[in-house]
Amino acid sequence: MYVYDKHDRQMAAERVEQFRDQTRRALAGELAEDEFLPLRLQNGLYVQRLAPMLRIAVPYGMLRSAQLRRLARISRDYDKGYAHFTTRQNVQLNWPAVEDVPNILAELAEVEMHANQTSGNCIRNTTTDQFSGVQADEIADPRPYCEIIRQWSTFHPEFAFLPRKFKVAVNASEHSDRAAIQVHDIGLQLVRNASGELGFRVHVGGGLGRTPMVGPVIREYLPEKDLLTYLEAVLRVYNRYGRRDNKFKARIKILVKALTPEGFAEKVEAEWAHIKDSPTQLTREAIEKFQTYFTEPAYEQVPDVSDDLATRRFEDRTFDQWMAHNVDVHKKPGYAIVTLTMKKTGTPPGDVSDRQLEQIADLADEYSFGEARVTHQQNAVLADVRQDRLFELWQAIRPMGFATANLNKLTDVICCPGGDYCALANAKSIPVAEAIQRKFEDLDYLYDIGDLDLNISGCMNACGHHHVGNIGVLGVDKKGQEFYQISLGGSSHHDAAIGKILGPSFARDDMPDVIKSIIDVYVDNRTQEEAFLDTYRRIGIDPFKERVYA
Template identity: 80%
Template sequence: MYVYDEHDRQIARERVAQFRDQTERALAGELSEEEFLPLRLQNGLYVQRLAPMLRICVPYGMLRSEQLRRLARITRDYDKGYAHVTTRTNIQLNWPNLEDVPDILAELAEVEMHANQTSGNCIRNTTTDPFSGAHLDEIADPRPYCEIIRQWSTFHPEFAFLPRKFKIAVNASEHTDRAAIRVHDIGLQMVRNSAGELGFRVHVGGGLGRTPMVGPVIREFLPELDLLTYLESIVRVYNRYGRRDNKFKARIKILVKALSPEGFAEKVEAEWQQVKDSPTRLTPDVVSHFQQYFTEPDYQVLENATDTLASLRFDNRQFDQWLTHNVASHKKPGYAIVTLTLKKTGTPPGDVTDYQLEQIADLADEFSFGEARATHEQNIVLADVRQDQLFELWQRLVPLGFATANLNTLTDIICCPGGDFCALANAKSIPVAQAIQDRFDDLDYLYDLGPIDLNISGCMNACGHHHVGNIGVLGVDKRGEEFYQVSLGGSSHHDASIGKILGPSFAQEEMPEVISRLINVYVDHRTEEETFLDTYRRVGLAPFKEKVYA
């Protein structure tokens, strides 16, 4: 993975010193809140309901074991002993003191971490598939291109104050989208043309929030070396024509819709003609330079441990369940990709304690070349585990609460912190998630239901991605009371779609029963091979609505 050079370290140190001065001036009353606001946001600092919230950047989700240990220490020394994995693969602290934030940033810089541009109207953390570099079906490793985008976009003077926040995602799998690229401002799908040349299919104008949209394709094939000049052209067109008079209409998706995808693409192509041969254009040497940061770890020549695993599975049903649901195929014989679920019943989805962070670091060192990855589904991945060590790893995961074999089931819930923490939230998210997990705590039943994405957001900002949940739950305010609106039919994958609202909202105590009724409709109508989303798309909203409101 990418390691800072001295130039990076100098920038990080200078940024910390700059923000320390700004914070001290703000605390002394020399900067007004209005003046301090854009400064703190571009350093990842929010003012939340009960305390500041610091969002720490985890570029394309990758974490070294030393970084995990430093995060553990920071959460213990400066917070309340736990952190939250976000849907942008970042790490959030919910309880830091404002005066401590410069010290936290200084500690992060020591292990090549920062909070730059995790907030504010700028290009934020670029995300990708957490299985990158390890999975069988990827066209090429997307991480070098994510790092290229990160370096290009960080502190870019032209794009520091965009009309609104801006997010980019890259996916390299031919058959699965684990990066949700179609609901990003820019989504890049790696492809090869008929000549076998590497490039990108470019989606622009996706996003959630108040006006959820699936991003249309504006270019079917962008050559690899033209990546940055084309991205620059897209963002420049947005910066020039995007609305600044109304923040609710300022995202690029509104501009793309207003101009039409064809009209927007025309402006981008015209802009691109001016810059496509500029010094920003990539060269093979530059791409090769970044690819060298993402070389394969020291894999051993191994045989697949099929027979050994078969025996262990037969003797231990829980291990068999975990192996089936939480372990994915690896491109190298004898290795596997393991997902540690942060969704044990009774635990807020995505939360991880300081002790657990330290244990993940130890596990990464022992089982996965010292590296772990955060996912946008709010779990953790160990991407390079030897198959002959899977049983030992599973035994270590069980007491830590990471071995719940519910990945991609109804209780693998994506959930924002909600009204328990966030000043923007209309309603709490975590209690609803926990009540649903309690109601559906039978793994055999969950396996029978098959894959179901259940996403919960505490407000319309959609940090929990409720719009693209097969079942989406949105917290709403009704005359000062918390209620929950349900939508059905969303997807964040290659078949991306925005869910449709079921009808009037429900009280918090009704939500487990509402979800149960929805599941019963699915069970009553499904065919043998259908998933929840398949059944919904075949039968439509009506039977679900009739059952729930009966």
């Protein structure tokens, strides 16, 4: 993975000291809150319902074991002993004191981490598939391009104060999209043209929140050398024409819709014509330099253990379930990708304790070349596990609570922190997630239901990505009471879609039974091997509505 050079270290250190002085002046009353607000936001610092919140960047979701241990120590020394994995692969602290944040940032810089541009109206942390670099169906490793975008966008003076926040995601798998690129401001899909040359399909104008949209394609093929110049053209058009008079209409998706995708693309192409041959154009040497930052670890020749694994799976059904659902195919023979599920019933989705962070660090050192990854689904990944150590690893993680074999199932809930922490939330998310998990604890029943995305957000800002859940849950306020609105049919994958609202909202205590009724309709109407989303698309929303509101 990428390691800081002297320029990165200098920039991080200078940024910490700059923010230390800004914080001192703010606490002394020398900076008004409206002056301090954009400064603290671009350093990841929010003021939430009960305490400040600090969002820490995890570029492309990758963490070294030393970084995990530092996060554990910071959460213990400056917080309440736990952190939160977000849907954009970042880490949040929910209880730091404002006066401690400069010290936290200084400690992060020591292990090559930061909180730069994790908030504010700027280009946020670039995300990608948690299996990047190791998945078998990858067109090319997307991480070098993510790092190129990160270095280009960090402190870019022209794009420091955009009309609204801006998010970029990159995907490289031909058959899956674990990065949800079509609901980002810019989504990049790695492709090859008819000549086999590498490039990108460019989606622009996706996003969730109050006006959820799937990002249309504005360019089917962009040569890799033109990546930055084209992104710059997109940002310039947005900066010039995006609305600044109304923050609810300031996202690029509103501009793309207003101009139409074709009209927006025309403006981008016109702008790009002026800058495509500028020094920002990538050279082959520059691309290859970034690719050297992501070399393969020291893979070994691993003996064939397929017969041994088959025997163990036959003898131990629990291990077999874990292998079937939490272990994925690796591009290297003899290795496997293992997802550590953080969704054991009773654990708030995304939350991870200081002890668990240290355990993940230990597991990374022991089993995966000292590296772990954070996922869009708020889990963790060990990307390079020897197959002859899978049974040993499974035995190690069971007492840690990381071996629940519910990956991509109904109880693998994506969930924002909600009203327990967030000042913007209309309702709590975590208790609803736990109640649903308890209703569906039977793994055999979960496997019968099959893969299903359940996403929960506490407000319309959609940090839980409820719009693109196969089943989406949105917390709403009804005369001071917490209620929950359900949508069906969303998807964040290659077949991206925005879910449709089922009808009137429900009280919190009713939610597990409501979800059960929805599942019953699916089970009653599905054909053999038909997934929930396929059944929904075939029969429509009415049968679900009739059952739930009967």
